[in-house]
Amino acid sequence: MGRTLAEKVWDDHVVRRAEGEPDLLFIDLHLLHEVTSPQAFDGLRLAGRTVRRTDLTIATEDHNTPTLDIDKPIADPVSKVQLETLRRNAAEFGVRIHSLGDVEQGVVHVVGPQLGLTQPGMTVVCGDSHTSTHGAFGALAFGIGTSQVEHVLATQTLPLAPFRTMAVTVEGELPEGVTAKDLILAVIAKIGTGGGQGYVLEYRGSAIRSLSMEARMTVCNMSIEAGARAGMIAPDETTFAYLQGRPHAPQGEDWDAAVAYWKTLGTDEDAVFDHEIFIDASELTPFVTWGTNPGQGAPLGSTVPDPASFADPQERQAAENALAYMGLEAGTPLREVKVDAVFVGSCTNGRIEDLRAAAAVVEGRRIADGVRMLVVPGSVRVALQAVEEGLDRVFTAAGAEWRHAGCSMCLGMNPDQLAPGERCASTSNRNFEGRQGKGGRTHLVSPQVAAATAVLGRLAAPSDLTADVAAVEA
Amino acid sequence: MEKFTTHTGRAVPLRRSNVDTDQIIPAHWLKKVTRSGFEDGLFEAWRKDESFILNRPERQGATVLVAGPEFGTGSSREHAVWALQNYGFHVVVSSRFADIFRGNSLKNGLLTVVLPQETVERLWALTESDPSAEITVDLEAREVRAGGVTATFELDDNVRWRLLNGLDDISITLRNEADIAAFEATRPAFKPRTLPVA
Ligand code: SF4
Numbered sequence: 001m002g003r004t005l006a007e008k009v010w011d012d013h014v015v016r017r018a019e020g021e022p023d024l025l026f027i028d029l030h031l032l033h034e035v036t037s038p039q040a041f042d043g044l045r046l047a048g049r050t051v052r053r054t055d056l057t058i059a060t061e062d063h064n065t066p067t068l069d070i071d072k073p074i075a076d077p078v079s080k081v082q083l084e085t086l087r088r089n090a091a092e093f094g095v096r097i098h099s100l101g102d103v104e105q106g107v108v109h110v111v112g113p114q115l116g117l118t119q120p121g122m123t124v125v126c127g128d129s130h131t132s133t134h135g136a137f138g139a140l141a142f143g144i145g146t147s148q149v150e151h152v153l154a155t156q157t158l159p160l161a162p163f164r165t166m167a168v169t170v171e172g173e174l175p176e177g178v179t180a181k182d183l184i185l186a187v188i189a190k191i192g193t194g195g196g197q198g199y200v201l202e203y204r205g206s207a208i209r210s211l212s213m214e215a216r217m218t219v220c221n222m223s224i225e226a227g228a229r230a231g232m233i234a235p236d237e238t239t240f241a242y243l244q245g246r247p248h249a250p251q252g253e254d255w256d257a258a259v260a261y262w263k264t265l266g267t268d269e270d271a272v273f274d275h276e277i278f279i280d281a282s283e284l285t286p287f288v289t290w291g292t293n294p295g296q297g298a299p300l301g302s303t304v305p306d307p308a309s310f311a312d313p314q315e316r317q318a319a320e321n322a323l324a325y326m327g328l329e330a331g332t333p334l335r336e337v338k339v340d341a342v343f344v345g346s347c348t349n350g351r352i353e354d355l356r357a358a359a360a361v362v363e364g365r366r367i368a369d370g371v372r373m374l375v376v377p378g379s380v381r382v383a384l385q386a387v388e389e390g391l392d393r394v395f396t397a398a399g400a401e402w403r404h405a406g407c408s409m410c411l412g413m414n415p416d417q418l419a420p421g422e423r424c425a426s427t428s429n430r431n432f433e434g435r436q437g438k439g440g441r442t443h444l445v446s447p448q449v450a451a452a453t454a455v456l457g458r459l460a461a462p463s464d465l466t467a468d469v470a471a472v473e474a
Numbered sequence: 475m476e477k478f479t480t481h482t483g484r485a486v487p488l489r490r491s492n493v494d495t496d497q498i499i500p501a502h503w504l505k506k507v508t509r510s511g512f513e514d515g516l517f518e519a520w521r522k523d524e525s526f527i528l529n530r531p532e533r534q535g536a537t538v539l540v541a542g543p544e545f546g547t548g549s550s551r552e553h554a555v556w557a558l559q560n561y562g563f564h565v566v567v568s569s570r571f572a573d574i575f576r577g578n579s580l581k582n583g584l585l586t587v588v589l590p591q592e593t594v595e596r597l598w599a600l601t602e603s604d605p606s607a608e609i610t611v612d613l614e615a616r617e618v619r620a621g622g623v624t625a626t627f628e629l630d631d632n633v634r635w636r637l638l639n640g641l642d643d644i645s646i647t648l649r650n651e652a653d654i655a656a657f658e659a660t661r662p663a664f665k666p667r668t669l670p671v672a
Contacts (some may be wrong), residue, residue, distance in 0.1 A: 015657040016653045024647065024654075026654070026658075028666075039507065039508065040506030042507070042508040049643075055668055056668060057668060058668040078505055082507060096668050117666050150644065151644055154648070155647045155654060156654065156658075159643075186560055248666040249666075250666070254664040258662075258664040261664075
């Protein structure tokens, strides 16, 4: 019988298989950041162990780094200690690190792919749940806990329980103005935040194949929000073209050998998935969340749902709680929901294409009075590219703040936070209570919707802007 | 992880039940970025009281904690185990442990021994009347011996094997080091490295 993409990558990494034991898998790339690594390094130190493969390990700083005044000392003492600890550990154990101020610094899941370190057919781990991002290259990539971080540092392997496979097939063409973010939000709303539990999702179909690498990363990034172990997309010419010429991509004969191997990875015709779901791309529209988990989303053109409309009592209760926290009334058109802040950035939508898309919407316009818009590139490289293209000036001319690279307002761990009760349209991946700051209210959106929302001060799509202009002209 | 075969040491009698992990190590210690250095946080609130048993001169250097029932309830923090070990304890004896705490302790090489409450009472009486009395915990024989007390205890065979051989999860994987090295030797040359090849 044929095998799926995920099964092929798994099989190619089995170091040891024994009856009654989990498979021991080799890890090709281990990404580190400051939050989940300190106790792992300390465990090594206490046991007198070393990092087995420093040449397969790389660290960057992102969660705690400020996005303003990066040349000044870090104000928060806990953040400061975590960053200093990572620097010390990297120096002591010989791990490559890109610290604040370095040209390769940025959000860990933006840095790996842009360096060309993430490649098809690899196993990639990081002490961070959004490691699923790297699955966009056809890698098996997943988040791990601190004790597993220590295990990988010491052995470059992990004992892993088997997974099940789910095909998420999206056929057809995405309508104008509908993005990868809308697609994945719609998938999560369809299968629920627990629907992917125990599965590796494989996104496939013509709509997926036509996505750019950056858009594929947005899709795979949020697999974890459906509860999945990982998300993957089979490598193809788009993948190869993205990788070619990147600093760590293979060269010469190695490149040819690599591409030949990568081409064998796609799911076989006769392979069987444990579960399958189908989505018609042509039916998708801009999608936003109204609640406090990523599964609580709806088309922008619809209204805040009535909790009574949920048949499942638990879902009904969750919707009631969410509306109370979000300060929303059932039946309100989503387009009438006013925001205080807009955040464009994160490992979901902080890459150059995302910034271009948002800039194209705000270009020549002003953001609404009273709205604060933060634009935070996912990495220093993304920032430099954006500056070269003049995107930073487009944003600042519109009244937005252009910041330094990092996780920023994706989570309330650094100085960029919402105030209690503040409402934000955010291109990040989690709308949990307090995620962007205590009491903050988050609506997950695409970069295009975020930008249009900033201009109108209420949830909106770019097409609403042209309508507005038309109305003024008429 | 160090091998645990037999341990002999003086004891601290802790006549309290339901000692939860917040009492073992308070939450504010969880901000630390290490696995060591938790010894000062161990039973922090109680140690402010000079007469607390751990503060008494005759208990300094003791390595066996003899506790009341329901030891280690509450949060799953592994820091509770690290704090006991950092302080110098090798063994905790109780008639009942909270499940997660017990799992964490055995994973980290802190031996948690379950004995009937009446045996615990006899150990308390012994060490209270003679603080210099030593308790021997023999993992090979699954036996506790002290003064006139001899008691056997149960422990899962696999857990016992791991403790006797000093094997944590990483050690167990490293027993298959030859498999890892063999796999590494077959990895294709085109796979990326983060560092320049020396
Ligand atoms: S950008 Fe957000 S989701 Fe991504 S790694 Fe940073 S904190 Fe996590």
